[in-house]
Each structure stands twice: as C-alpha cells, then as structure tokens.
Amino acid sequence: xxxxxxxxxxxxxxIGCMGIENRDATNKxxxxxxxxxxxxxxxxxxxxxxxxxxxxxxxxxIIQEDINNMYTSLSEGKTDVMLSSFIPSIDSYRISxxxxxxxxxxxxxxxxSNGIYVPNYSLAGFISELDFYEEEFRKTIYVCKESNIxxxxxxxMMETYDIQYELVEVDYNQLDSIVSESIESNEWIAVAxxxxxxxxxxxxLRKLKDTKKxxxxxxxAHTIINSNYNNDEIQSIVDxxxxxxxxxxxxxxxxxxxxxxxxxxxWLDNNLQVLNRIN
Numbered sequence: 001x002x003x004x005x006x007x008x009x010x011x012x013x014x015i016g017c018m019g020i021e022n023r024d025a026t027n028k029x030x031x032x033x034x035x036x037x038x039x040x041x042x043x044x045x046x047x048x049x050x051x052x053x054x055x056x057x058x059x060x061x062i063i064q065e066d067i068n069n070m071y072t073s074l075s076e077g078k079t080d081v082m083l084s085s086f087i088p089s090i091d092s093y094r095i096s097x098x099x100x101x102x103x104x105x106x107x108x109x110x111x112x113s114n115g116i117y118v119p120n121y122s123l124a125g126f127i128s129e130l131d132f133y134e135e136e137f138r139k140t141i142y143v144c145k146e147s148n149i150x151x152x153x154x155x156x157m158m159e160t161y162d163i164q165y166e167l168v169e170v171d172y173n174q175l176d177s178i179v180s181e182s183i184e185s186n187e188w189i190a191v192a193x194x195x196x197x198x199x200x201x202x203x204x205l206r207k208l209k210d211t212k213k214x215x216x217x218x219x220x221a222h223t224i225i226n227s228n229y230n231n232d233e234i235q236s237i238v239d240x241x242x243x244x245x246x247x248x249x250x251x252x253x254x255x256x257x258x259x260x261x262x263x264x265x266x267w268l269d270n271n272l273q274v275l276n277r278i279n
Contacts, residue, residue, distance in 0.1 A: 029059070030059050030060065030061045031053070031059045031060065031234060032058065032061075032080045032234050032238075033060075033061045033062075033063055033080045034060060034061070034079065034080070034081055034082070035063050035073055035080075035081065035082040036064055036070070036082065037065065037070060038064055038172075039146070040172070040197070040198055040252045041084065041197065041221075041248060042084035043062075043064065043255075044248060044251050044252045044264075045083040045221070047261065047264050048251065048264055048268070049081075049083060049237075050062055050261070051261060051265055051268060052241065052268075052274075052278055053234055053238075056234075067091075068094075070082055071094045071095075071097070072098075074098065074102060074224060075101040075102060075226070077226050077228060079226070080226050080229045081225045081229070081238055082223070083108055083221060084221055085104075085221065085222045085223075085224045086112065086219045086220070086221055086222070087104075087107075087219065087221075087222045091222075100227075101226065101227055102224050102225065102226055103224070103226075103227050104222055104223075105223040105225055105238065106223065106239075107220040107223075108222065109196065109221040109242070110220045110244075111217075111218055111220070112194065112195045112219040112220065112245060113215060113216060113219060114149065114153050114192070114193070114194045114195075114215045114216050115207045115210060115215045116130070116154075116193075116207070116208045116210075117192075117199075117200060117208070118137075118189065118190055118191075118205065118208060119189060119203070119204070119205060119206070120204045120205065120206045121186065122206075124137075124188075125208065126208055126209045126211060127157065127161055127208045127209065127210050127211070127214075128211065130161070130190065131161070131163055134165070137188050137189065137190045139165045139166060140166050140168055140189075140190065141158075141166070141167050141190045141192055142175055142189065142191045142192070143168070143169055143191070143192040144169070144171065144192075145171060146171065146172060147192075147194060149194070149216070150192050150193070151169065151192070153192075153215050153216060154167055154192040156214055157214040157215065160212050161212065161214075167192075175199070176199065179191060179199060179205075183203050183204075191205070193205070195249075196245045196248040196249050196252065197249070197252070198249055198252030198255075198256055200249060201253055202253050202256065223238060223239070236278075240278040241277070241278060242274075242277050243274055247271060247274065250267070254266075254267050
C-alpha cells in the first residue's frame with residue numbers, strides 16, 4: 001500500500017513539473033514581433049529579418065495583418081517593427097498619423113515602383129502602344145485587388161493615355177495562375193504590378209515605359225519601429241537590415257517553391273552580403 005501511495009505522489013509531482021514546463025514554453029517571452037502584410041515581398045522581408053535575429057539567440061514572432069491594422073498594431077505596441085512602409089508617396093500619411101509613437105529607421109530596400117508589365121516576347125515597349133496592340137492584349141489589364149495604390153494609378157493611367165481596356169481585379173494566387181497560363185500558351189498579357197514582386201523574374205516580365213510618368217517611381221521601403229522598443233542589440237540589427245530589390249525578388253521566388261524558414265536560411269547562406277550588412 002505504501003508503495004502505491006509513493007508511486008501516486010511521484011506521478012503527481014512529475015505531472016506538476018511537466019505542467020510548469022509547458023506553461024513556461026507557452027508563455028515564453030518573445031524578444032521582438034515583426035509585423036507584415038500578406039504581400040509576398042512584405043512576408044519575405046519579415047521572414048529574412050527573423051532568421052537574422054534568431055541567429056543571435058533571440059526569439060521572434062511574425063504577425064500578418066492587413067496594411068491598416070499593421071500600422072495600428074505598431075503604434076499600440078502589439079507589434080514592434082515593420083519593414084514594408086513605402087515612402088514617400090504611398091504610406092507617408094499613415095506614418096504621419098502615428099508619428100508620436102514610432103521611429104522611422106530609414107530605407108531597407110530602394111527604388112521600388114508601380115507599372116505595367118508584359119511578357120518579354122511581346123512587341124510592346126511603351127504604355128502608349130497598348131492602344132495599338134489592343135487585340136493582342138485582348139483589351140485587358142490584370143491587377144491584384146489587394147493593391148489599392150496600383151489599382152488607383154492604373155485607372156489614372158488609362159484615363160491619361162486614353163486606353164480603352166478593362167481592368168480586371170483578381171487575388172494574388174489567381175493572378176499567378178493567369179500569368180502562368182498566358183506564358184505557357186505564348187499569349188500576350190498586360191499586368192499592373194509593383195516592385196519588388198517575384199512574378200517579374202519568375203515569368204520574365206518587362207516593364208512598359210511610362211512616358212507621361214503616371215506611375216509612382218523611386219519609392220523606398222522603410223523600417224518603422226515602435227518608439228518604446230528597448231532592446232538595443234536587436235534594434236541595431238533591425239536598423240542595419242537592408243536588401244536590394246533584385247535580392248528580394250530572388251528570395252520571393254525561392255519562397256514560392258518552398259515557403260519555410262529553411263528556404264530563407266539556405267538562401268542566406270548563398271547571399272552572405274545580406275548577413276554582412278548587419279555586422
């Protein structure tokens with residue numbers, strides 16, 4: 001009987017200890033929370049930064065939200081940093097609304113833009129030629145419905161150039177399928193895109209020249225951090241984080257194939273210049 005009681009006591013203590021360990025694991029403190037949108041470029045940057053920080057022994061959480069909620073979360077301290085704030089023309093007003101609670105650490109990717117992209121084998125070279133080649137393009141321009149700025153600028157472009165096309169809004173995955181099917185059939189297709197964007201390299205797309213300068217150009221992606229964040233070592237990594245647009249396009253394409261941290265780690269091992277920038 002005593003043996004049974006002893007066994008029960010031991011089991012109780014063991015279960016109790018396990019419970020404490022599980023609670024500790026569940027409540028493990030996160031050193032930094034990175035906010036990002038569902039855009040592949042935003043997610044790829046967040047994933048890359050998380051790997052760079054984790055290599056220094058810190059814990060990271062990535063929080064995906066829509067663009068407006070991401071700024072709200074950052075100002076309220078629910079997230080600590082975001083990497084995809086497009087300055088000066090797209091997100092400046094969002095930054096101004098929360099200026100008292102955040103710090104702009106500067107550019108992490110430069111010379112981004114919007115525009116119309118076509119397959120490299122098509123003959124069009126200028127936006128103005130869309131009118132001439134309307135039969136080949138089936139009088140249709142595709143755009144990702146999540147990209148409000150690209151949609152607005154494309155509507156303005158069609159008015160400015162007097163292009164009588166239909167603007168078809170689809171989600172990001174649908175857009176990928178539509179472009180893929182067109183390329184496989186060697187058909188012409190016009191797509192309104194922003195950079196960085198993995199589809200450009202993935203499908204060898206070429207940007208049409210915008211002689212009337214309707215589309216936004218020379219945008220930088222900025223790193224915005226909550227002003228109350230106080231881990232100096234991590235903030236130094238975040239502040240130094242920088243990736244070139246061609247590097248980001250390449251990483252996005254790698255993540256299309258395998259969307260996990262192992263992909264980022266392997267890519268980083270082959271692109272040590274990115275790692276060297278934070279040292």
